[in-house]
Amino acid sequence: MFNKMAKDDNLIETYFKQIKAFPLLSVEEEKELSKQIQNGDNNALHKLVNSNLRLAAKVAGSYSVPGIPILDLIQEANMGLMQAAKKFDYRKNVKFCTYAGWWIRQFVIRFIVNKRRIVRIPQRKENTLRKIQQAYNTLCQTMMQQPQTADIAKELGISVQDVDSIINMTADSLPLELTFRNDETINSIDIHEDYTYSPERNLLKQSSRDGAMHILSKLKDRERRIINYRYQLNGCKRHTLREISNKMNISPETVRQIELKALNKIRSHANELKEYVYAV
Numbered sequence: 316m317f318n319k320m321a322k323d324d325n326l327i328e329t330y331f332k333q334i335k336a337f338p339l340l341s342v343e344e345e346k347e348l349s350k351q352i353q354n355g356d357n358n359a360l361h362k363l364v365n366s367n368l369r370l371a372a373k374v375a376g377s378y379s380v381p382g383i384p385i386l387d388l389i390q391e392a393n394m395g396l397m398q399a400a401k402k403f404d405y406r407k408n409v410k411f412c413t414y415a416g417w418w419i420r421q422f423v424i425r426f427i428v429n430k431r432r433i434v435r436i437p438q439r440k441e442n443t444l445r446k447i448q449q450a451y452n453t454l455c456q457t458m459m460q461q462p463q464t465a466d467i468a469k470e471l472g473i474s475v476q477d478v479d480s481i482i483n484m485t486a487d488s489l490p491l492e493l494t495f496r497n498d499e500t501i502n503s504i505d506i507h508e509d510y511t512y513s514p515e516r517n518l519l520k521q522s523s524r525d526g527a528m529h530i531l532s533k534l535k536d537r538e539r540r541i542i543n544y545r546y547q548l549n550g551c552k553r554h555t556l557r558e559i560s561n562k563m564n565i566s567p568e569t570v571r572q573i574e575l576k577a578l579n580k581i582r583s584h585a586n587e588l589k590e591y592v593y594a595v
Contacts (some may be wrong), residue, residue, distance in 0.1 A: 327385060334368040342410060349405035363400045363411070364393070370412055371396040374419045383430055388423055395422030444481050446471055530584045537563070538577035545574055 340348070340363070351359035371392035379385055399415035450470040454462035464482075468475045531539055531548070540563070544554035556567040563570070 330386070330389070331372065334365070334372065337365040337368060340366045345403075345411045346405040349403050349411070352400065352403070353405070360397075360400055363403075364397055367396055367400075367412065367415060368393065370415060371419050374416065375423055378423050378427060380427060383427060388426070391422050391426040392419045395419035398422070440481050443473075443477075447478060447481065530581055533584070534577050534580060538573055538580070541570060541574050542577050542581075 345363060345366075348359040348363045352363065372389050375388040375392035376385065378388060395418040396415055399411070399418035402418075403411055403414055447467055450467050451462060454466055454470060462470075464475050464478050468478045471478075527548075531542065534542065541559055543549050543551045544559050544562070547553045554562070556570045559570045560567045
């Protein structure tokens with residue numbers, strides 16, 4: 316056993332020495348390689364991957380768990396890196412390491428879950444869990460905060476008990492080591508296999524949210540409150556003009572006028588918001 320551990324340590328040490336030999340690339344160099352990759356240049360693909368092997372190894376190391384060799388995690392991380400290099404679009408204003416991190420993390424987590432999970436839930440509940448996952452991701456954006464179980468249940472038209480039951484069933488089948496890592500709770504919804512996974516979509520959502528919040532910050536406090544109430548932003552429920560007038564102690568007509576004024580301000584920043592969206 317000790318001989319095997321020593322051998323593994325030697326292999327890891329040798330591997331890290333090898334990947335350090337590949338030079339790091341600038342953002343401009345990565346974009347140029349991406350152009351070549353899109354034209355079918357395999358040499359450019361290998362160069363982009365090799366220059367980021369240290370990133371893949373670092374991410375893999377952060378998910379190290381007992382019973383799974385670190386070299387296996389690194390191999391899986393490298394597969395995620397390869398996928399990222401193939402799909403990376405040089406026209407989008409995002410660093411390759413940021414984009415690749417999404418793919419690497421997803422590949423490593425899926426590998427660990429599939430390796431360690433013993434209990435398999437029925438197909439019908441697998442499908443429901445996938446719907447729960449999609450509702451969770453959607454509500455995170457519309458509510459701009461983490462949704463509660465009741466929010467997900469309402470979105471899907473099922474009971475809170477059903478949502479809790481399926482999530483708990485999945486959580487019970489996950490390796491304990493993944494429950495807490497660096498004081499960060501990993502939600503079973505987040506790591507359940509999602510065939511619709513797309514880093515591009517996640518980056519787009521985040522960019523759109525950042526752009527929207529930036530523009531809302533330019534509104535006056537009263538304007539921002541009314542927009543939040545009217546369009547269910549920042550966790551607010553949708554309010555009628557009458558409900559807002561009662562909350563803010565102003566007439567419904569005044570609420571309507573303020574809303575129109577705020578919307579005109581938002582429209583004046585439409586081009587700015589497009590820049591946020593198309594940045595990814």
